[in-house]
Amino acid sequence: MNKIFTFLFLLTFIADFDSKPNQFIANQGQVSFFSYTPVENIEAKNNQVLSLLDTSNSEIAISMLMRAFIFKKALMYEHFNESYIESDIHPKANFDGKIIDFDASLRESQTRIIKGTLTIHGISKEMDIKATIELKDDAYVISGSFDVVVKDFDIKIPPILASNIAKTINVMFKFEYKPYEE
Template identity: 60%
Template structure:
């Protein structure tokens, strides 16, 4: 009888550990695209860190703005020095929560609601995401739009026709269990 109690206790302790598990994406990807009459602007950042807390339904992400890679060095320079001002605002962050719980298997579509901070300005946002559960990991991807003026990013009047007022942002995070060593 004592062996059965011990086995049940171990089972429930392990179950509690599994349910309280957090997931981490160490190399998430964020891209943005801005349609412009002269030349489209596109950049990719593969150095995005994100944490997903399964129990609390919370998600957070942070990225260095200088880690965006552009097709042209001049675009990278203008983005960091003139628009985002990466020396003053070196990172962007997102803190939010899933409106529903995560299912244990398969693919699902969910809304994530939270606050995004770019260029020192914080705005509330809702993002429609696709969540795929495979084995012991989650893949979360989605797309949303940001308005440049909402984040106090100043565009010189001479360039207003060359830079879109709305930027399309896409993201993809592959979460693996976080192990606190």
């Protein structure tokens, strides 16, 4: 009996010693966007973005509620959700992708391309996004920016307001991943 107990203890210890977490979660990722126009710049931030990172296969998934974006003006929030994004019909934006040539063991910063599918306003589009990845104290930080062309996602802008809204929106992101524990 004592030998069985010792064997099970060693087996558990070896399994725990060898295993490193390969699934990470960012509960409060940050996504913001900026649109320059001659009339007024439009800026919004969303700090309630959920993301999962699996370092064993370099996959990443991101999901966010569109109504969680915060604007400087209430009217901008209203127009964004009701007229452009139609948040009642399309409440979320999602991204599913794979980090190309990702080395989960590197401690120094690495710049990689994330290939994946971005879904906004019910439209999905393939994207290549450049990102910086850093490993700090067993947690990953992934950040970067990319441009979204408004017409690619079938977002309708009334002709009278076309000069007030940029045709391309710059999106910035930052996620701090911690090991996922069930």
